[in-house]
Amino acid sequence: MTTELVEHGQLFIGGKLTDPLGRDVIEVVSPHTEEVIGRVPHATAADVDRAVAVARRAFDEGPWPRTSLDERIEIVTRIKDGVAARHDEIARVISAENGSPYSWSVLAQALGAVMVWDAAITVARRFPYEERRDGVLGRILVRREPVGVVAAVVPWNVPQFVAAAKLAPALLTGCTVVLKPSPESPLDAYLLGEIAREAGLPEGVLSILPADREVSEYLVGHPGVDKVSFTGSVAAGKRVMEVAARHVTRVTLELGGKSAAVVLPDADVGAAVAGIVPAAWMNNGQACVAQTRILLPRARYEEFADAFARAASALVVGDPLDPATQVGPLVARRQQRRSLDYIRVGQEEGAKLLTGGGRPAGLDRGWYVEPTLFGEVDNTMRIAREEIFGPVICLLPYDDESEAVRIANDSEYGLSGSVWTADVEHGIEIARQVRTGTYSVNTFSLDMLGPFGGYKNSGLGREFGPEGYGEYLEHKMVHLPAGWEG
DSSP states (O other), rough: OOOHHHHHHOOTTTTTTEEEESOEEEEEEOOOTOOOEEEEEEEOOHHHHHHHHHHHHHHHHHGGGGSOOHHHHHHHHHHHHHHTTHHHHHHHHHHHOOOOHHHHHIIIIIIHHHHHHHHHHHHHHHHHOOOEEEEEESSSEEEEEOOOOEEEEESSHHHHHHHHHHHHHHHHHHEEEEEEEOOSSOHHHHHHHHHHHHHHHOOOEEEOOOOHHHHHHHHHHHHTTTTEEEEHHHHHHHHHHHHGGGTOOOEEEEEEOOOEEEEEETTTTTHHHHHHHHSSSSGOOOTTTOEEEEEEEGGGGGHHHHHHHHHHOOOOOOOOTTOSSBBOOOHHHHHHHHHHHHHHHHHHOOOEEEEEOOOOOOOSSSSSSEEEEEEOOTTHHHHHHHHHHHHHHEEESSSHHHHHHHHHOOOOOESEEEEEOOOOOHHHHHHSSSSSSSOEEESOOOOOTTBOEEEEETTTBSSSSSHGGGGGGEEEEOOOTTTOOO
């Protein structure tokens, strides 16, 4: 892996590259080489004030919320096309920043973001912005209007995908946005800023401020912000709610997961393993929707466990920019330590280590952890209950179907999940019983035209589809005079 040092000396505020008001710098460190590969300014609270002020002015006085939907769609389509045209560059930058395997970055980080932009445009064209109803007291007009200035806080694991999930509906509805990328992955955000400027986004509509948690909290609690859209951990999401509540700021939260893949007794071994393994170890295990608990019928447990262990041990670990790599390094040393600590905890709890369990041989540099699989896991164990956010997966045996559903639901999370069976109709019945926001039958998928979000501690509100689009709109009721049919 060879990368040139990328340095940005300015912040993207209101569509213009602007000198920062502080002197602090964020150094982006390669998780593969542990060397600095980029430097960007660290935004300050004063920079947040500037960005919110221009966003506020652009929303309250500028053209963007007042342009026609067709005009907004035209500009957003150019953003989507710009991301598509530069998808390989975006994928490589993200792999260098956060360690995502290049093959996965192309599909999920870059082209996945294009799909998000495209789906939002489709929703925007179909969305009912106004409707007339017969009310109890007469005719009413129900309008849906842009919520205002949006603070969009995105994580390091899928930065472009999540940025698109927030930016696309916000921009299409007529909102203005301050985007806050993670300090681990700010470099790809500069590419997005270039693309947005070239697409003709009006002045003030978009700012991009790389910063740490302290500045993020300042942004979330800013009185000039009308809505916060946050993706991250449960602990951080609770803090976002607390801070945003000071100004009754609207909040959407997409948080953690500990999702269960339920393998029913009639499932095909090869199909289940082929479908679940990529969904379990996706993005090096650093995905909130990852299928990290695999529930196996006790009557066929050894058969399935052996197949999963063989598949896990065969995963190719290495340089994230090598097209052959399936599992790259974790984003930071702290994440590597976290995974290794959980592996130790799992062994202390009595789980059976089937494969992995340490650093990969021959990779002494970089924040690598072997794809690790624990068997004979009980759902009371910490490794089954807590989100590890690394390449550590649990196999949990169950006796009957009702127990499988109970185990799947016995979690503080409810973000994703799947069921694997020879009977699709029966799989749908299982899907109806599991309390989670997204579910798949004999596959793992995330459709951008449907609602995505979590039950319980996995979040609040939805992204994608008309449900997610509506999160960026306020509802207004207009009473019409009696007898007027207009």
